[in-house]
Amino acid sequence: xxxxxxxxxxxxxxxxxxxxxxxxxxxxxxxxxxxxxxxxxxxxxxxxxxxxxxxxxxxxxxxxxxxxxxxxxxxxxxxxxxxxxxxxxxxxxxxxxxxxxxxxxxxxxxxxxxxxxxxxxxxxxxxxxxxxxxxxxxxxxxxxxxxxxxxxxxxxxxxxxxxxxxxxxxxxxxxxxxxxxxxxxxxxxxxxxxxxxxxxxxxxxxxxxxxxxxxxxxxxxxxxxxxxxxxxxxxxxxxxxxxxxxxxxxxxxxxxxxxxxxxxxxxxxxxxxxxxxxxxxxxxxxxxxxxxxxxxxxxxxxxxxxxxxxxxxxxxxxxxxxxxxxxxxxxxxxxxxxxxxxxxxxxxxxxxxxxxxxxxxxxxxxxxxxxxxxxxxxxxxxxxxxx
Ligand code: NDP
Numbered sequence: 370x371x372x373x374x375x376x377x378x379x380x381x382x383x384x385x386x387x388x389x390x391x392x393x394x395x396x397x398x399x400x401x402x403x404x405x406x407x408x409x410x411x412x413x414x415x416x417x418x419x420x421x422x423x424x425x426x427x428x429x430x431x432x433x434x435x436x437x438x439x440x441x442x443x444x445x446x447x448x449x450x451x452x453x454x455x456x457x458x459x460x461x462x463x464x465x466x467x468x469x470x471x472x473x474x475x476x477x478x479x480x481x482x483x484x485x486x487x488x489x490x491x492x493x494x495x496x497x498x499x500x501x502x503x504x505x506x507x508x509x510x511x512x513x514x515x516x517x518x519x520x521x522x523x524x525x526x527x528x529x530x531x532x533x534x535x536x537x538x539x540x541x542x543x544x545x546x547x548x549x550x551x552x553x554x555x556x557x558x559x560x561x562x563x564x565x566x567x568x569x570x571x572x573x574x575x576x577x578x579x580x581x582x583x584x585x586x587x588x589x590x591x592x593x594x595x596x597x598x599x600x601x602x603x604x605x606x607x608x609x610x611x612x613x614x615x616x617x618x619x620x621x622x623x624x625x626x627x628x629x630x631x632x633x634x635x636x637x638x639x640x641x642x643x644x645x646x647x648x649x650x651x652x653x654x655x656x657x658x659x660x661x662x663x664x665x666x667x668x669x670x671x672x673x674x675x676x677x678x679x680x681x682x683x684x685x686x687x688x689x690x691x692x693x694x695x696x697x698x699x700x701x702x703x704x705x706x707x708x709x710x711x712x713x714x715x716x717x718x719x720x721x722x723x724x725x726x727x728x729x730x731x732x733x734x735x736x737x738x739x740x741x742x743x744x745x746x747x748x749x750x751x752x753x754x755x756x
Contacts, residue, residue: 370395370396370397370398371396371397371398371461371462372397372398372399372400372459372460372461372462373390373397373398373399373400373460373461373462373463373464374399374400374401374402374455374456374458374460374462374463374464374479374484375387375390375399375401375402375403375463375464375466376401376403376452376455376456376463376464376465376466376467376472376475376476376479376490377403377404377464377465377466377467377468377472377489377490378402378403378404378410378411378414378464378466379404379405379407379410379411379414380404380466380467380468380571381569381570381571381574381632382464382466382489382515382571382632382636383402383404383464383466384410385632385633385636386464386466386636386640387414387418388633388649389633389636389637389640389648389649390418390640391417391418392649394418397418399418399419399420399421400420400421400422400458400459400460401420401421401422401423401424401454401455401456401458401460402414402415402418402420402422402423402424402455403423403424403425403426403452403455403467403475404423404424404425404426405425405426405427406425406427406430408425408430408433408434408437409437411423411425411434411437412434412437412438412443413437415438415441415443416438416441416443419442419443420443421442421443421444421458422443422444422446422454422455422458423438423443423444423445423446424445424446424447424448424451424452424454424455425445425446425447426447426448426449426452426467426471427447427448428447428448430447431445431446431447431448434447449471449474452467452471452474452475453474453475453478454478455475455478456474456475456476456477456478456479456482457478457479457481457482458482459482459484460479460482460484461484461485462484462485462487462640463476463479463484463485463486463487464487464489464515464636465479465486465487465488465489465490465493465515466489466490466515467490468490468492468571468573468574469490469492469573469696470492470496470689470692470693470696470740470743472490472492472493473490473492473493473496473497473501473736473739474736474740476488476490476493476501477493477500477501477504477736479510480501480504480505480508480510480512481504481508481510482508482510483508483509483510484510485510485511485512485513486505486510486511486512486513487513487515487636487639487640488512488513488514488515488516489515489516489636491516491586491587491590492586492692494589494590494593494594495586495589495590495593495688495689495691495692496688496689496692496693496739496742496743497688497689497734497736497739498589498590498592498593498594498688499593499734500734500735500736500739501593502593502594512594513639513642514594514635514639515632515635515636515639516587516590516635517613517614517630517632517634517635518539518540518587518591518613518614519587519590519591519594519614520613520626520634520635520638520639521612521613521614521615521626521628521635522537522539522591522595522614522616522626524626524638525614525615525616525624525625525626526595526616529616529618529624531595531596531597533618533619533620534595534597534601534616534617534618534619535601535617535618535619536601536602536603536616536617537591537595537597537601537602537603537614537615537616537617538603538604538605538614538615538616538617538623539584539587539588539591539602539603539604539605539613539614540604540605540606540607540610540612540613540614540615540663541578541581541584541604541605541606541607541666542565542566542567542568542578542606542607542608542610543566543606543608543664543666544565544566544578544579544580544581544583545557545561545562545563545564545565545566545575545578545579546561546562546579546670547566547606547608551669551670554670554709554710555708555709555710556708556709557579557708557709559576559702559703559705561579562575562576562579562580562702562709563575563576565578565579566608566610567609567610567630568610568630568632570632572703573699573703576699576702576703577695577699579709580671580673580709580712580713581666581670581671581673581674582673582695582699582712582713582716584604584671584673584674584677585671585673585674585676585677586677586692586695588602588604588674588677588678588681589677589680589681589688589691592681599678599681599682604666604674605663605664605665605666606663606664606665606666607661607662607663607664608662608664609658609661609662610630611627611628611629611630611653611658611661612625612626612627612661613626613627613628614626627653628650628653629650629651629652629653631650631651633648633649633650634648634650637650672713672714672717673713673716676691676713676716676717676720677691679720680720683724683730684730685730685731685732685734686729686730686731686732686734686738686739686742687720687723687730689739689742689743689746690719690720690723690729690730690742690743690745690746691716691720691746692743692746693719693742693743693744693745693746693747693750694715694716694719694720694746694747694749694750695712695716696747697715697746697747697750697751697754698711698712698713698715698716698750698754699712701715701750701754706754707754711754715750715753715754716750718753719746719749719750719753722749723742723746723749729742729745730742
């Protein structure tokens with residue numbers, strides 16, 4: 370039996386992971402599940418999967434969780450330290466699917482105990498790529514990508530020499546506003562930004578797809594995980610979301626990973642790696658799909674892509690600043706305080722402030738420094754938005 374934990378179990382990735390695990394209950398011993406506000410889902414899954422530990426991120430919800438778990442053997446806990454404890458509990462495989470920078474410390478804890486970390490939480494690599502990779506290396510822990518693009522790249526690279534890789538092309542659906550007139554973007558509503566043309570995901574990543582902040586983060590994630598130079602990474606709009614990524618080699622060949630837009634493929638690949646097992650995803654009917662389209666991204670429509678290039682060029686803790694400012698701007702858009710297009714402006718203004726203070730950006734990449742940079746970026750984003 371493999372011991373597995375799921376960080377962010379109540380979310381979109383977490384529930385898809387549980388779907389796969391629940392199909393083969395005899396294969397898995399569930400150690401820890403974590404969630405946030407959705408106590409009912411967390412307790413229901415913890416009971417059904419007979420988890421040892423269930424953690425809510427919010428201390429004020431601990432009593433609710435205890436009540437929901439009454440009569441079971443599941444231990445209830447809450448708060449940031451308990452989330453780290455969930456990651457640190459001995460397990461063979463840990464899914465990192467908390468949304469946002471909050472996923473970094475529990476994921477690091479999982480790597481420190483030597484578990485294989487299936488990484489959906491892209492913020493970990495954006496904020497602290499070097500720290501995450503170094504922690505994995507020092508603890509002989511494996512890091513497997515779950516983001517569909519990075520799983521696709523990983524699969525296209527099996528048996529290949531990184532020295533022969535010329536370029537990596539990640540695809541983007543173009544999000545909810547791909548075909549909108551540019552001038553209409555400012556007035557895009559929360560409901561409009563929260564609906565994705567192809568993927569069914571959590572609300573925050575769906576809005577990040579519409580603004581292309583999600584793709585910007587994936588470009589940085591690609592650089593960190595695969596160690597390629599920024600100018601080797603390309604983004605192309607592919608409205609059908611069937612090709613998830615492509616790797617171009619020095620002999621002119623391009624390996625493309627094609628599959629239905631269902632995260633259970635990438636999750637299942639990371640769960641069963643290095644084997645391939647049957648997965649309950651649709652099989653593509655290529656004749657019915659008929660054609661696949663590719664369009665160069667319009668940089669005026671997607672300023673987040675330009676910001677990602679600036680973050681990679683600067684390096685250091687700029688990724689943590691970028692993510693912290695983006696998360697705060699996204700909070701403000703969701704709360705109805707700023708326009709859709711204001712998000713990128715806020716992030717850019719915060720990055721400009723950081724640029725003028727190199728000591729902050731060039732500080733050592735420790736968990737403390739990443740957390741401090743994240744907090745400062747959020748504070749400065751608030752100040753920019755209050756102006
Ligand atoms: P969801 O919003 O659906 O779920 C997020 C999970 O994190 C939930 O379990 C939520 O708990 C929990 N959570 C929220 N806030 C906190 C916090 N402050 N501390 C601890 N836990 C918290 O997100 P997704 O599943 O869509 O995404 C998860 C991660 O995976 C993100 O990093 C995303 O970018 C990445 N990803 C997602 C994809 C997708 O298809 N959804 C595809 C590729 C990557 P609760 O709901 O109980 O409040």
